[in-house]
Amino acid sequence: MTKGVHTARPILEVSDLHVRFPASRNWLGRPTSHVHAVNGVNLVVHAGRSLGIVGESGCGKSTLAQAIIGLAPHAQGRVAIDGQDFQAAQGRERRALRQKMQIVFQDPQSSLDRRLPVWRLISEPLHIRGGYSKAQLHAKAEQLAVSVGLRPEQLDRLPHEFSGGQRQRIAIARAISTDPDLLVLDEPTSALDVSVQAQIINLLLRLQRDRGLSYLMISHDVALVRHFCDDVAVMYLGQIVEAGPAGEVLRNPRHPYTQTLLAAAPSLESPLPAIAEARTGELPNNRRLPASCFYKERCGQAAEGCETPQVLRRAGARQIRCHLALG
Amino acid sequence: MSAVMPTDPVAATAATRRPKPLSERLRYLWYLSRRSPLTLLGVAIILMVLVMIVAAPWIAPYNPDKVSLTSRLLPPSAAHWFGTDEVGRDLFSRVIYGARASCGAAFMIVLISTAAGVLIGCFSGVVGGRVDTAIMRLMDVVLALPALVLAMALAAALGPSLFNSMLAVAIVRIPAYVRLARGQTLSLREQVFVKAARTYGASPFYILRWHILPNAMSPIIVQATLDLGGVVLIAAALSFIGLGAQPPTAEWGALVSSGRSYMLDQWWYATFPGLAILITAMGCNLVGDGIRDMLDPRLRGR
Amino acid sequence: MMTGLSLERGHALAIHNLSLEFPTFSGAIKALDNVSIDVGKAEIVGIVGESGCGKSVTTMAATGLLPKGRYDITSGSVSLFGRNTLAMDDGELQDVRGKVVSTIFQEPMNALNPTIRIGKQLTDVIMRHEETSLPDARRIARDILADMLIGEPERVMNLYPFELSGGMRQRVLIAMAFSCKPGLIIADEPTTALDVTVQAVILRLIQNRARRTGTSVVFISHNVAVVSQLCDRLYVMYAGRIVEHGATRTVLEAPQHPYTQALLRCLPERVAPKQELEAIPGAVPSLLHPPAGCYFQPRCKEAVDLCRSRSPRLAGAEGQQVACWRRGVASETSGQEGRQ
Secondary structure (H helix, E strand, O other): OOOOOOOOOEEEEEEEEEEEEEEEEOOOOOEEEEEEEEEEEEEEEEOOOEEEEEOOOOOOHHHHHHHHHOOOOOOEEEEEEOOEEOOOOOHHHHHHHHHOEEEEOOOHHHHOOOOOOHHHHHOHHHHHHOOOOHHHHHHHHHHHHHHOOOOHHHOOOOHHHOOHHHHHHHHHHHHOOOOOOEEEEEOOOOOOOHHHHHHHHHHHHHHHHHHOOEEEEEEOOHHHHHHHOOEEEEEEOOEEEEEEEHHHHHHOOOOHHHHHHHHHOOOOOOOOOOOOHHHHOOOOOOOOOOOOOOOHHHOOOOOOOOOOOOOOEEEOOEEEOOHHHHO | OHHHOOOOHHHHOOOOOOOOOHHHHHHHHHHHHHOOHHHHHHHHHHHHHHHHHHHHHHHOOOOOOOOOHHHOOOOOOOOOOOOEOOOOOEHHHHHHHHHHHHHHHHHHHHHHHHHHHHHHHHHHHHHOHHHHHHHHHHHHHHHOOOHHHHHHHHHHHHOOOHHHHHHHHHHHHHHHHHHHHHHHHHHHHOOHHHHHHHHOOOOHHHHHHHHHHHHHHHHHHHHHHHHHHHHHHHHHHHHHOOOOOOOOOOOHHHHHHHHHHHOOOOHHHHHHHHHHHHHHHHHHHHHHHHHHHHHOHHHOOO | OHHHHHHHHHEEEEEEEEEEEEEEOOEEEEEEEEEEEEEEOOOEEEEEOOOOOOHHHHHHHHOOOOOOOOOEEEEEEEEEOOEEHHHOOHHHHHHHHHHOEEEEOOOHHHHOOOOOOHHHHHHHHHHHHOOOOHHHHHHHHHHHHHHOOOOOHHHHHOOOHHHOOHHHHHHHHHHHHHHOOOOEEEEEOOOOOOOHHHHHHHHHHHHHHHHHHOOEEEEEEOOHHHHHHHOOEEEEEEOOEEEEEEEHHHHHHOOOOHHHHHHHHOOHHHOOOOOOOOOOOOOOOOOOOOOOOOOOHHHOOOOOHHHHHOOEOOEOOOOEEEOOHHHOOOOEOOOOHHHO
C-alpha cells in the first residue's frame, strides 16, 4: 500500500492476516471444514491518511475490519497499531492499544443501545475505561457532541428521537471519545440517504483535518471511496487483488475484477453496462479455495498461466494480483 | 460554506421533541389500551384485587376468623353477601382476606422464579461453553419434575405449609425463565452495540449490567405477567389438595376445598372463592396479553 | 374528473392528486400530498427520493397493498388501465395484483415461500393465471428462468429458496413477476440489497424483458444513478410531494428544483476528491407537522417569504415540470392551503 513517498509514520500495519471460521463440526465439536474469509491480507495505514477497502458482499472486507478491531479471531498474521502488536498485548497494554483504534459501524440504529441516553452512549468508552465521575462524563460528552454538530441540550435524549444522520454523528462522537489515532469505518454511510451521507462524509473529512485521524474505510461504493480515500485496496475472496492510490486505481483499473466492478457501478455519466453473465456469477465457494487464480472462473480474460495462484506484485505506485495485467 | 456547517441551526432541529411530560405518557397509555378494552378490563380486575389485598380490614364487613355457630351455612343475603361457612364465618370477608394468601403466594412464586431464572439464564448465556451446557441440562432435569410431586416431596420432608408449596412451584418454574433469559442474552450478545462495547474493552459483567439486562427485561416481564395467572391457579390447586395454606387460614383454594363437601346443598360456599380464582387468573392473563401487544414492535408508534 | 378518465385510457397507471394520511396517536401523518403520476404503456418510469418521501406508499396505495384501516385517502384517484383501484374490494384487488400488476420488492426472501420448491411456486403462479397443463406450465417457467439468464433452469426449479443466493432469488422473483404477463410491473428498490455487478445484470434483465413484452415499469429507488440508467422518465419526490418530473435526461442534466439540484450535487461522483460535498443541511421535515409553504423551504438556500407561506404547484412544459416559486413558472396549489 505504501507509495514509498510517505514520510508519515504507519498507524496500522496488517501483515499476512488470515481469518477463518469453522463451517461444520464433527460430533466432538472439532471443526471439520472452514470458511476462509480473509486469506493473507497485508496493508498499511499512514498517519493522517485514509485507506479504502472495496469489494462485494462476501469478499471478506467486513471480516477484515472485525479482525483488525479484535472482534474476529485471526488464525494467522499480525495486526500492529502504532508499531505495537495488538494480538500479543495483554492486560493494561492491550487496553491502552484499544483506545487508539475505534470503529464506526454501518447502522447507527443497531450500534447504539436504545435504552441509554446520548451522553451515556457517547462517553461509554470512557465509562468502561473508568475513573471519571458522572459530571465529568457528561461534560466530556457535551464537548464531543458539539464537535460532531449536535446540540448540548440533546444529550439527555434517547437515540430513537434522532434521525439516522444524527445517530451516526452520535456513533462518531463515541468513536473519537478516547482520542484515537485510527477509525475503522465499516460502511459508515450505507444506511443513510445521500444528502445525509454528504453531511457525514464532510464531518469525517473535517475531523481528519482537525485531529489528524487516519481512516480505514470499508465500502462497496466505488465513487465514495474515490472521493474520500487516499489509497484503495480492492478485495476479492479474501485477498487484495489490486491496491494503490485511489484516484489511479479507480479511474484506470488494471485487474480484470476491478474493471468489472467499476463498469457495473451505477453512474450518472454512463449508460447501463452490458456485462457478460459469466463475470457476474456467484462467488466461488470459500470453504475450499481454488488452486488457480481466485478470479479465474469469472474472468473474461483468463488465459494460460491463470491456473497457478497469483501473487500481488508491485507495478509503479500500485500492486496488482494478475500476471496478465502486469504483462 | 455556512450551509454545510454541521452546527447550522437547521441541521440540529430534527430532534425537536421535548421530553414528554407524565400526562402525555399517561395519555399515550390510555390511547394504547383504548385499542383493546379487554386489557382495560384486566387492569381493572388487577386493581380490584390489589385494593382487596391492601384494604382488606376496611372492606371486609366481618372478622374472617370470627366463628358464629348460630349463623352456620347461611345462603347469600344482605348481611352475608357470599353466605357463611360451616362454623358461621362470613365468606365475603374470607374471600377478601384470601386474596392476601392466594395472590401474595402467586406473586412471590413468580418473583422468586423470575429473579432466579434471569440470573441463571443471563449468567449461562454470557459465560457460554461447558458451564452453559451443564446449566441447561440441569434445567432440563428440573423441567421434568412435576410441580405437584415436588410439592408433595417437600411437604413430606418439611411439613405442609404455604411457603413450602410456593418453593416447589417456584423451583419448577425457574427453567422457563432461564431459557427465556438465556435466549435473550444470546441474541443480544450478537447485537452491534454489544460488539461495540467489546471493542471498548468492556468486561462481561459490564455488558451484562448495562446492555443485556436492561434490554432483556421487557419480554421477561411479559412472561412473568402471563405466568401470574397460571400460578394463581396452581397455588390454589396446592391448597385445594391440602399441600398449601392450612385451615383456618383464609385462602381461595382452601376455601374451595372445604366448600367441596357442601357443594350440593350449599352451592355458594365453593362457588364464590372459585369465582375469585377464575377472575383473578383471567385478569392476569388479559393484562399480560395487553402488555405483550404494547411491546410488540409492529404496534409501536401507531 | 370525467375528462381525466378519458385521457387516462392510454395510461398503464394514472394517479391523480392522491393525498393520503396515516392517523396516529399524535395526529395525522400526511404521507402523500397531491401526488400525480402517469405511467404510459410500455414506459419505464422512475420514482426517486430519500427514505420516507412516500415513494413506496404511492404505489402501495395504488395497488391496495397498505394495511386496511391504517390509512385515510383524503383526495385523489387512481386508475390502473382504466380501472379505479381505490374503489375495489379485497377480492378484486387480489385479482388485479396477479393479472394486471406485479410488484417486486427489495427483500426477495420474504416474497418466496421457504418450504416450497422454486419450480412449484412458479408453475402455481402460471397456472393461476393461464389455463395450462402442468407440463406446459413447467415449460413456460423454464423459458422464463432461462430468459433471466439462469444457467440451469431445470436444476434451479428443484431447489428451495434458501439454496439460492440473493441475486438468484431476485431473478426468480422477477421471473415470477413477468410470468403472469402483467401490463405493469412495480419494482420497489429491487436491487438495493444486491451487489453492483448483480444489480447491473438485474437492471438489464428488467429492461430487456419490459421492452420486449411492452410491459410498463415503475421503478422506485433512492439511487439517482440507477434510475438514470434505466428509466425514460422520472419523478422526484420530497416529503410526500412531487417536486419535479420530466424526461430522465432533461431532469438530470438540467435539474430545476433546488432539491433535485442539491440531490445531484451531494453525490461524491461529481466532486473533486477530499473536497467538501454540498450536503443538504438539516433533515427531512416531520410529516406530522410539516412546515408551511414549500416543504423543502427550511433547507433551501433560495427560499424567500413566498416559499414560507404558500405551497407551489407543479408547472412548466410537458417535458419537465417543477414545483418551485423561484423558477417563475409555479402557480399556487388549489386545496393545499386549507390543510396547512
